[in-house]
Amino acid sequence: MKQVHFNKYLVALAASLLLLFILNISLGSVRIPVEELFKSLLTDNSSSATYSTIVWQFRLPKALTCILAGAALSVSGLLMQTIFRNPLAGPDVLGLSSGASLMVALVLLISQSASLLVIASNPWAIAIASSMGSSLVFILVIIISNYVKDNTSLLIIGLMISATTAAIVGVLQYVSRAEDLQAFMIWTMGNVGSTGWSEIIVLGIITLTGSGIALLFMKSLNGWLLGDHYAQSLGVNLKRSRFWIVTATSIMAGGVTAFCGPVAFVGLAVPHLIRLLIPTTNHKILLPAVMLGGPILLLFCDMLAQLPGSTLLLPLNAITSMIGAPVVIWMVIRNKKIRV
Amino acid sequence: MMNRKPFLETQRLSVGYTTSKVLFNDINLSLQAGELVCFMGPNGIGKSTLIRTLAGLQEPLSGKIIRGDEKKVAVVLTDKIAASHMTVRELITYGRYPYVNWNITLTEADLLIIDQSIDTVHIRHLLDKKLYELSDGQMQMVMVARALTQETPVILMDEPTAHLDLNNRVEIMNLLRQLTRNSGKAILVATHELDLALQTADLIWLTMPDQSIKTGIPEDLVLDGSIDSVFQFKGFDLKTGKVAHEVYRTTKVNLIGDGPTYLWTRNALERSGLQMDEAGEIDIVIDNGRWRIKEQVFTSLKDLLDAVILK
Numbered sequence: 326m327k328q329v330h331f332n333k334y335l336v337a338l339a340a341s342l343l344l345l346f347i348l349n350i351s352l353g354s355v356r357i358p359v360e361e362l363f364k365s366l367l368t369d370n371s372s373s374a375t376y377s378t379i380v381w382q383f384r385l386p387k388a389l390t391c392i393l394a395g396a397a398l399s400v401s402g403l404l405m406q407t408i409f410r411n412p413l414a415g416p417d418v419l420g421l422s423s424g425a426s427l428m429v430a431l432v433l434l435i436s437q438s439a440s441l442l443v444i445a446s447n448p449w450a451i452a453i454a455s456s457m458g459s460s461l462v463f464i465l466v467i468i469i470s471n472y473v474k475d476n477t478s479l480l481i482i483g484l485m486i487s488a489t490t491a492a493i494v495g496v497l498q499y500v501s502r503a504e505d506l507q508a509f510m511i512w513t514m515g516n517v518g519s520t521g522w523s524e525i526i527v528l529g530i531i532t533l534t535g536s537g538i539a540l541l542f543m544k545s546l547n548g549w550l551l552g553d554h555y556a557q558s559l560g561v562n563l564k565r566s567r568f569w570i571v572t573a574t575s576i577m578a579g580g581v582t583a584f585c586g587p588v589a590f591v592g593l594a595v596p597h598l599i600r601l602l603i604p605t606t607n608h609k610i611l612l613p614a615v616m617l618g619g620p621i622l623l624l625f626c627d628m629l630a631q632l633p634g635s636t637l638l639l640p641l642n643a644i645t646s647m648i649g650a651p652v653v654i655w656m657v658i659r660n661k662k663i664r665v
Numbered sequence: 666m667m668n669r670k671p672f673l674e675t676q677r678l679s680v681g682y683t684t685s686k687v688l689f690n691d692i693n694l695s696l697q698a699g700e701l702v703c704f705m706g707p708n709g710i711g712k713s714t715l716i717r718t719l720a721g722l723q724e725p726l727s728g729k730i731i732r733g734d735e736k737k738v739a740v741v742l743t744d745k746i747a748a749s750h751m752t753v754r755e756l757i758t759y760g761r762y763p764y765v766n767w768n769i770t771l772t773e774a775d776l777l778i779i780d781q782s783i784d785t786v787h788i789r790h791l792l793d794k795k796l797y798e799l800s801d802g803q804m805q806m807v808m809v810a811r812a813l814t815q816e817t818p819v820i821l822m823d824e825p826t827a828h829l830d831l832n833n834r835v836e837i838m839n840l841l842r843q844l845t846r847n848s849g850k851a852i853l854v855a856t857h858e859l860d861l862a863l864q865t866a867d868l869i870w871l872t873m874p875d876q877s878i879k880t881g882i883p884e885d886l887v888l889d890g891s892i893d894s895v896f897q898f899k900g901f902d903l904k905t906g907k908v909a910h911e912v913y914r915t916t917k918v919n920l921i922g923d924g925p926t927y928l929w930t931r932n933a934l935e936r937s938g939l940q941m942d943e944a945g946e947i948d949i950v951i952d953n954g955r956w957r958i959k960e961q962v963f964t965s966l967k968d969l970l971d972a973v974i975l976k
Contacts (some may be wrong), residue, residue, distance in 0.1 A: 361843065423949075543768070544766075544768075548762065548768070550747070550751065551748070551756075551759065552746060554717065554742055555744065558720055558722060558740045559737075559760075559815075560762060600750070605752075605755065606750065606755055607755060609767075609768070
């Protein structure tokens with residue numbers, strides 16, 4: 326009964342996502358008319374080979390990356406907020422993205438200086454290293470969270486973990502060769518434009534797997550909201566569900582970081598924006614909603630980063646932070662205390 | 666009655682955290698159908714730990730817990746729910762979680778049970794409220810409804826009346842009594858609030874200083890002094906169920922009358938340090954809601970009190 330009532334939001338979100346997807350591909354330094362866009366997407370005989378190349382080589386991979394990364398980050402953020410029962414949790418805030426960055430930096434820089442380019446160019450290798458980095462940080466944060474129960478302390482610890490890994494990454498950058506450096510710098514600013522089809526396939530598999538796990542555990546996730554004891558009394562297996570939720574979160578946060586860099590604020594902000602739109606705590610509705618909401622936000626941010634009609638390309642993190650940070654500040658002020 | 670199979674039974678149960686921190690030892694207790702049992706003891710004695718152990722949320726140190734049918738028991742704990750923008754309806758739905766699949770598909774039967782619990786606890790008007798909008802009393806009623814939705818023969822509750830005002834405390838306890846009478850549930854309530862427990866419980870489990878638990882009906886435990894020995898009252902007279910008043914005035918008063926007016930007048934006089942004595946030097950006669958000392962008539966108790974104290 327309640328589900329039907331919320332379904333209209335999901336339909337609206339899906340429609341907005343489709344619209345933004347088309348706009349995102351169509352707009353950019355070169356504007357592609359919508360009919361040309363459909364021609365090159367759906368048929369072989371586009372009137373312009375240039376349009377076809379732009380769509381297939383650049384715009385479509387970038388838009389798909391936005392969709393996959395947006396969904397993965399938002400679901401990770403929601404899972405973290407639920408499992409910590411902390412509204413300020415998110416893959417970037419609690420250091421998962423930095424842990425992943427550190428591992429990616431290590432793999433990239435070491436394999437390049439050792440001329441092991443085979444590893445550096447294999448998307449799976451990068452994704453696995455990155456996911457390991459984020460899961461290690463996640464486990465560390467979970468252990469620490471058993472000692473500090475309040476939201477603020479956990480947040481500060483997350484920031485400190487981020488600062489530490491950022492410092493190590495900084496050292497690695499300092500000792501690495503200049504030509505590696507620029508590529509790495511662009512990556513740390515968040516970048517959805519450098520993913521090829523092989524990376525997209527890896528990211529797609531990771532996002533589908535992570536989201537699938539999250540959906541399978543929606544009942545446990547709801548249980549987690551009540552606290553350990555109540556969840557247990559309702560038959561939720563705490564250890565098993567925590568293992569799978571941590572796994573899903575780590576591979577998704579790690580996967581996105583591997584290919585797009587540590588994208589800021591999306592994981593934290595999207596669940597809150599969705600809850601603002603749909604007043605529920607039920608993951609049966611929240612999960613599909615953030616899976617649609619994350620891509621919408623990232624497609625939108627990417628369009629702003631690549632201002633239509635201009636050749637200027639702004640760093641993605643600058644845009645997501647400019648949107649995400651005020652949203653969080655506004656919510657804290659509006660609700661005095663933001664809630665899970 | 667005693668040879669019916671109990672809903673929950675413990676055999677040589679030891680409860681605590683490590684063998685160095687045993688809270689209760691060798692506990693043999695049972696919860697019967699239709700019983701409201703109050704589990705009493707001072708704060709910090711380990712009532713919550715025993716409740717959690719009985720509920721299966723914590724492993725016992727040793728011994729056995731036998732639950733009537735293998736279903737879980739429902740609990741109402743003191744844990745705060747962090748997700749405070751959850752709606753009341755969402756929270757009550759959780760009661761069906763042990764029965765629904767991973768996809769949380771509620772059947773017609775599930776919805777009917779949810780509906781019935783809402784009506785039993787009379788909280789239909791709260792359904793769309795968020796948890797942070799509820800008063801402490803309303804929150805407890807919602808938690809009771811959630812527990813009912815779980816349809817378990819046993820409900821275990823940890824301090825359900827803590828932080829509630831008198832009216833809400835009475836409402837909760839009356840509701841629990843009704844539930845045991847009407848639906849035959851066994852309800853165990855851990856509480857340190859003596860007055861309510863003595864007046865509502867069918868049976869009391871009393872924590873003793875030697876890590877054992879003594880059981881008995883409230884009146885027996887009062888009269889044999891067990892409750893006195895556990896709670897070590899400082900100014901509460903258990904035999905009268907009132908706070909003991911110290912006599913600090915020399916005037917003795919003979920109060921003549923009956924009914925509630927008599928009881929409350931007496932309370933006012935004793936509270937003011939006067940001693941009641943049939944041979945007292947002042948005769949106060951209660952007459953049709955007024956008070957008389959000789960020819961002088963008082964229309965309010967305060968005036969009477971002022972006059973008596975000034976004498």
